[in-house]
Amino acid sequence: MVKKRLPLLFVLILSLSMVLVACGPDREGKTKDGGTSDDSSEVEKPEKLLVWADENKAEGIKDAVKAFEEKHGIKIKVKELEMASKQKEQLRLDGPAGTGPDVLTLPHDQIGLLAKEGLLAPIDVKQSVLDIYTDSSIDAVTYEGDVYGVPKATETPVLFYNKELLKEAPKTFEELYTFSKKFTKDGKYGFLALWDNYYFAHGILASYGAYVFENNDGTLDTSSIGLNNEGAIKGAKFIEKWYDEGLFPQGIVGENGGSALTGLFEGGKAAATMQGPWAVQGMKDAGIDFGVSPMPKLPNGEYAKTFVGVKSWNVSSYSEHKEWATKLIVWLANEKNSKERFKIVNEIPPVKSLINDPVIEDNPVAKAVAIQSQRGVPMPNIPEMGKVWEPMATSLQLIVTDKQEPEDALNNAVESIKTKIKANNN
Incomplete structure (x- = not known):
């Protein structure tokens, strides 16, 4: 009698194990260090993403956007909209209406308010992604323990x-x-x-x-x-x-x-x-x-x-493609694209490796701002x-x-x- 029940018991245990594995976090594409998987096959690919860029600044991401489109086969539509107040105000209207952006850009001191209102999505990226930026710039985009964007520029008097x-x-x-x-x-x-x-x-x-x-x-x-x-x-x-x-x-x-x-x-x-x-x-x-x-x-x-003020790329909580929106902002603000954006729009990226790069070192304004930014403190974002x-x-x-x-x-x-x-x- 006992010998006949063992196979059945084994099958039940095996089945339970498979259910537990299927319900685990790996199904969501998470990596051991808390980031998202680079395997885009795990997440449905959208036909297009909408980006709100700051006024007169879209030129700075033109090449990066084109490269992302070619790499992933996703159309990126970029719309310029004044950053300091218009994007915040428009997101409150367009987000719930379903016509808002997947990606937007904000001054970091607005992050706490918009996160509290449920308008921004926290992002899930590898620690190695965050490590390329200065500590103060990551602090600036962090609210109540969650990271709500990637830094693209820093400024201070x-x-x-x-x-x-x-x-x-x-x-x-x-x-x-x-x-x-x-x-x-x-x-x-x-x-x-x-x-x-x-x-x-x-x-x-x-x-x-x-x-x-x-x-x-x-x-x-x-x-x-x-x-x-x-x-x-x-x-x-x-x-x-x-x-x-x-x-x-x-x-x-x-x-x-x-x-x-x-x-x-x-x-x-x-x-x-x-x-x-x-x-x-x-x-x-x-x-x-x-x-x-x-x-x-x-x-x-x-x-x-x-x-210290930090401008960041952020993901709307109303986006239906948050994973791909996150991939896009990480791409836009990586070391190479941050450097190229600086050459065009002259906004200093808080990327550690660029502080002593000739592109910053040989620019007196950028160098002074980079040094002073390390001495300053982020404006509270709550x-x-x-x-x-x-x-x-x-x-x-x-x-x-x-x-x-x-x-x-x-x-x-x-x-x-x-x-x-x-x-x-x-």
Whole structure:
């Protein structure tokens, strides 16, 4: 009797094992290191994919798109759409309607909000893919432990100077301050910065010890805000000094401050300024013979920890072809295609191997931005960051116009931020 039951028992065990194997993760094309399989036969191939590229930037991926089409036999349609706000707004409409993109491009500080809204899909790629990018750029596209895109470009403020007025970049802010004290007169200024704007002021405040939200092993704690701590107050006093001593004109405070600052530098009235790579074309058009360097060292011995912005390729959660959309963004942002894109659109890729590549090394702006990006910190990409900008701008403007002491202004800003976050979460 026992001998007759053994074959049946063996068949039952074997059948159960086959069911378990069939239900395992390998059926989804996963690899041991958490990436997706390169075997495209496991995933149905779409006839086409729709990509939203940034305005006037599609030319930078033209060859990469053509190569992908030829390699995989998939038609890629590229549509240009303004990145800073239009893509986010349009995705909310076109995604649910089924007419949205498979791939889009976003500034990283929008990732948390759109992921929370369910508009973005986390991507599943091999660790070896992520390892080609700088750590800060991967941090920038990571939200609540999931990676929501691959980095394509990085930007951060650096120091630009007019070579006719300042022969070389100061190494320290003490040098820049001394120069400004001597140079600033008769409508000319030694150095200008939009330090009433928190985006630019953060580089100073953070270097003295301020932080937006406390970082606990990769998770940002919105209940712990460090914008009114001892370091933040010291940084604010450093900023205040430049305004109190007349080294910055009153006209660069407030809503029109940016255009006033640009006019002074491009008009040859300012020797140096803190600006981002987006300002380069205007300087060239104005005929300014400019130099560029990373930000100088502060009096406390620290470099300015400027906000780093990362632009990324992302996958829509409404895409019916997420695996192929992921393959496409990895292709677009690989080392070779990132390098070629930089040559065309001049946006610096946060690819480790390219930082010392001649294509970056021989480009003064790219080199300065690459170095400064490693010293800076990514802007928080969580939705709560949207509640920070206005209160901090208000507090900084009160400080630089001498209407409130730094400690009081920053305390009020933090209280306002906490109130806004609490109201939003209720």
